[in-house]
Amino acid sequence: MTNAITIKNLTYSYPESGDLFKDFSMKVEEGEWLAIVGHNGSGKSTLAKLILGLLDFKEGDIHVFGTKLTEKTLTEVRSQIGMVFQNPDNQFVGATVADDVAFGLENRQMPSIEMPARIEQALKQVGMEDFADREPHTLSGGQKQRVALASVLALQPKVIILDEATAMLDPEGKQAVMSTLRELKEKHGSGLTLIMVTHDMEEAQEADRVAVIDDGELLYDEEPNALFQRGAELKKLGLAQPFAVEMSQALGVPAEETKNNIVELVNWLSQSKV
Numbered sequence: 001m002t003n004a005i006t007i008k009n010l011t012y013s014y015p016e017s018g019d020l021f022k023d024f025s026m027k028v029e030e031g032e033w034l035a036i037v038g039h040n041g042s043g044k045s046t047l048a049k050l051i052l053g054l055l056d057f058k059e060g061d062i063h064v065f066g067t068k069l070t071e072k073t074l075t076e077v078r079s080q081i082g083m084v085f086q087n088p089d090n091q092f093v094g095a096t097v098a099d100d101v102a103f104g105l106e107n108r109q110m111p112s113i114e115m116p117a118r119i120e121q122a123l124k125q126v127g128m129e130d131f132a133d134r135e136p137h138t139l140s141g142g143q144k145q146r147v148a149l150a151s152v153l154a155l156q157p158k159v160i161i162l163d164e165a166t167a168m169l170d171p172e173g174k175q176a177v178m179s180t181l182r183e184l185k186e187k188h189g190s191g192l193t194l195i196m197v198t199h200d201m202e203e204a205q206e207a208d209r210v211a212v213i214d215d216g217e218l219l220y221d222e223e224p225n226a227l228f229q230r231g232a233e234l235k236k237l238g239l240a241q242p243f244a245v246e247m248s249q250a251l252g253v254p255a256e257e258t259k260n261n262i263v264e265l266v267n268w269l270s271q272s273k274v
């Protein structure tokens with residue numbers, strides 16, 4: 001498996017504080033959906049910024065698809081990574097949804113004749129093609145984040161980092177963004193690597209792998225089902241298990257049969273003697 005991102009022996013501190021990351025190493029495989037979780041201030045957003053080359057680190061190195069991140073390769077590396085941030089209202093520059101998606105393409109000097117097709121294709125991928133002429137401020141939070149995702153997709157990145165992209169959304173908005181992510185993963189397969197920074201373990205369980213960060217340290221790095229068996233350890237870190245997993249354990253469902261969602265759990269219970 002090729003690595004999309006390799007972080008090796010990274011040490012980073014903000015000028016005002018002590019080391020946040022010390023000798024930190026982590027890999028993200030090509031085509032993988034990785035969730036990064038951790039309590040407030042554990043270093044998740046800083047890690048995303050480091051990968052994007054937004055912060056200057058002194059020790060260690062970061063490779064993106066084999067290219068070492070340096071001042072010289074910064075533009076090349078960034079062109080492979082798209083980023084969606086937490087606040088949907090801070091991400092718009094265009095007067096309409098289509099203008100907004102066009103903005104990044106203009107920055108990349110795409111010939112204007114090629115733009116409409118690319119914009120339409122990006123909006124279709126997030127189910128927002130009927131909103132091209134709408135003013136972004138008239139959209140719901142979930143719709144705004146799907147447009148932010150379309151703006152990133154239009155640039156055809158190989159990696160998308162979502163930094164708490166659903167944190168400010170209502171349950172419906174969260175659902176819409178998560179099902180869009182699922183569809184994107186299905187469509188692009190190994191051509192798209194997703195890194196999702198989140199507090200929400202219900203979201204993390206959709207990932208292929210979950211990295212738990214605590215004060216700049218990688219504590220666990222494993223598949224969601226294995227991680228969610230660590231109820232007590234997660235609690236200590238201020239992280240909750242997904243509701244269905246907690247219920248499964250409380251009801252005595254054997255570990256290997258733990259269910260990740262309530263519908264599966266109810267079906268399992270209706271057929272078992274627990």
Ligand SMILES: Nc1ncnc2c1ncn2[C@@H]1O[C@H](COP(=O)(O)OP(=O)(O)OP(=O)(O)O)[C@@H](O)[C@H]1O
Pocket residue numbers: 014015016017020038039040041042043044045046047
């Ligand atoms: N610009 C900055 N200058 C100095 N310290 C910072 C800066 N940004 C973050 N920090 C500190 O670095 C640590 C990690 O912050 P970071 O934002 O990466 O954590 P996080 O896990 O993303 O938190 P949250 O879940 O609250 O977003 C915190 O202690 C924070 O106070």
